[in-house]
Amino acid sequence: MIDVFKTIGDRPVTQAIAHAMIITAAKIRNYKAPLLSISGGSDSDIMLDMCWRLDPDKKVTYKFVNTGIEYEATKRHIKFLEQKYQIEIEEMRATVPVPLGCKKYGEPFLTKHVSEMISRLQRHNFQWEDEPFEVLYERYPKCKSALRWWCNQHTNPGGKASSMNISKHLLLKEFMIEHPPDFHISPMCCEGAKKRPFRAIEQEQGYDLVCVGIRKFENGIRSQQYKNCFTPGDSHDNYRPIFWFTESDKQIYEKCFNVIHSDCYHVWGMTRTGCAGCPFGSGFEDELELIINNEPKLYNAVTKIFHNSYEYTRRYREYKNSHKTSRNTAKPMTGQISIFDFQEVKN
Numbered sequence: 001m002i003d004v005f006k007t008i009g010d011r012p013v014t015q016a017i018a019h020a021m022i023i024t025a026a027k028i029r030n031y032k033a034p035l036l037s038i039s040g041g042s043d044s045d046i047m048l049d050m051c052w053r054l055d056p057d058k059k060v061t062y063k064f065v066n067t068g069i070e071y072e073a074t075k076r077h078i079k080f081l082e083q084k085y086q087i088e089i090e091e092m093r094a095t096v097p098v099p100l101g102c103k104k105y106g107e108p109f110l111t112k113h114v115s116e117m118i119s120r121l122q123r124h125n126f127q128w129e130d131e132p133f134e135v136l137y138e139r140y141p142k143c144k145s146a147l148r149w150w151c152n153q154h155t156n157p158g159g160k161a162s163s164m165n166i167s168k169h170l171l172l173k174e175f176m177i178e179h180p181p182d183f184h185i186s187p188m189c190c191e192g193a194k195k196r197p198f199r200a201i202e203q204e205q206g207y208d209l210v211c212v213g214i215r216k217f218e219n220g221i222r223s224q225q226y227k228n229c230f231t232p233g234d235s236h237d238n239y240r241p242i243f244w245f246t247e248s249d250k251q252i253y254e255k256c257f258n259v260i261h262s263d264c265y266h267v268w269g270m271t272r273t274g275c276a277g278c279p280f281g282s283g284f285e286d287e288l289e290l291i292i293n294n295e296p297k298l299y300n301a302v303t304k305i306f307h308n309s310y311e312y313t314r315r316y317r318e319y320k321n322s323h324k325t326s327r328n329t330a331k332p333m334t335g336q337i338s339i340f341d342f343q344e345v346k347n
C-alpha cells in the first residue's frame, strides 16, 4: 500500500494537493483497471504525474485522442511523457476528425450554443427575419427552441435577460439579418472529434474507473457540468483527480513535482491548449499568429478548415465595433433587451 505522505516527502504542498493525493491513491488502490484520458494539456500533465506516482502496481492505462488538428508540439509532448514516465500512451483516432466533421456538418462559430441554434435554424431554411416569435413559430413550427433563442424569449427568474438568448452576443442578431451566413454552421465537429471517441473509450470493456483532468476552476463549460470530483456510473465510475485545484495549487504542484508541459506553454507562452485554432476560442487571432510562426503547416490546415468561420467572425467583430456607438439610437429588434441589461461576452 502506498504511503502518500512519503510520496509528498518534505515538499510543501497545499491542502488541496494533499487531499487529492490521498483520494487518488485510494481510488487507484480500490479499482482494478483505472483509465486516464490524456490530452497533452497542462491539467492533464498534472493528473498524469499524480496518478503515476500513486500507482505502484502499474494498473493505470493511458489513452490520448487525436482530434485531427493537434499541435505537433502536443504530439511531441505525448512522446516525451511516454519516455519520462516509462509508460505507453495509446493514441486513438477521432471517430470523425475535425477537418471531416467541419465538411460534413458545418464549421463551429462563436460558441457551442450559438452554433447549435444557428445550425437548427439553417436546417429549417430560416430566412433570418426580424419578426415576433409567434409569427416565426407559425412559419417554422418545428424549430421552437432555436426560434426562442433568436427572439430572445428565454428569461431568468425575476424577468432578467437570459444568456440562452441571442442578445447575449452584442448585435449578433442585427448582423445576421444584414449578413446571413452563406456556409453551414454546426457544433457537431466536437461530437465526432471529442465526445464520440471519449464515449467509445469509456464504453470499452474492462475499465472500472475513468479519470479526466477537469478542474472546477478552469474556464469553460466543461467543468460546470460537474459538482464534485466523482460520479458513479453503470459500467464504470468517473473520477476527476485535480477537480479542486486552483491555479495556485497547479503552480505549487508543478514546482514540487517538476512537471514539464509541452512547448505550447513553455516556449510559445500559451495558457491553455486544445484543438489548434478552434473558432470557439475568442482569442483565435492571437493563436493563429502563434501557429503561423511555429507550425506553418498546421496554420495552412486550420485556415482552410475554419476559413468561413474565421471570416464571418471577423465581419461580425467589425460590424460590432462600427455599430456599437450608434446602438442607443437604433430601432430595437424584436425581443431585444435594453443595452443597460446587456452583459457582453468576449467574442
Ligand code: SF4
Residues within 6 Å of the ligand: 067, 098, 108, 187, 189, 190, 191, 193, 194, 274, 275, 278, 279, 280
Ligand atoms: S474544440 Fe473546436 S475544433 Fe475541437 S472538436 Fe470542438 S469545435 Fe471542433
